[in-house]
Amino acid sequence: MNLLQDLKDKLNITWNEEETERRLKRILEDAETTLDFKLGAKIDYTKGMERNLLLNYCMYAYNNCTNEFDENYLNEIMQLRQKYEVLNYERKV
Template identity: 30%
Template sequence: MLEELKSYLRADDEENSDLENLLNDGKRYLNRLAGIELDFNSDILAKTLLLDYCRYKYNNASEYFLENFQEDILRLQLESAVSIYDKEQE
């Protein structure tokens, strides 16, 4: 995931540590919003939101993330709620 983020942000190897921190913060943040532990490798929506969250945070604009990705975040939350419901029904 680090290499994808570096490519997405056009960042170099000197920023690896900072980018790893961004990824970890973003994963925790999106997991909290979704209410479940997301799989950022297989869930394309979660992965896209993670990369965009990191982009906003990297550019010191994280306060605009919720506003600009409101529809995608809602979709992620709904998919997560359905996933939880399905697991409870098993």
């Protein structure tokens, strides 16, 4: 899957413009770093709830309202954080 194209689809961006693509790539990179921190693990964002959360964070970033993201997605953040805490624990045992 191509996360950049998935993001463009989510944002209904149908045009190809270098400046827009550069901005979206930067948003995706920042979103991955931010969500890795929030979730406490290095995550594969190409599928499932992880992909959905990443695309939603990017939507907030694109619209300059990331300050509202945590409150609106706290449940999803906590579910995924717990998932990765369990996976990390299982790897250590």
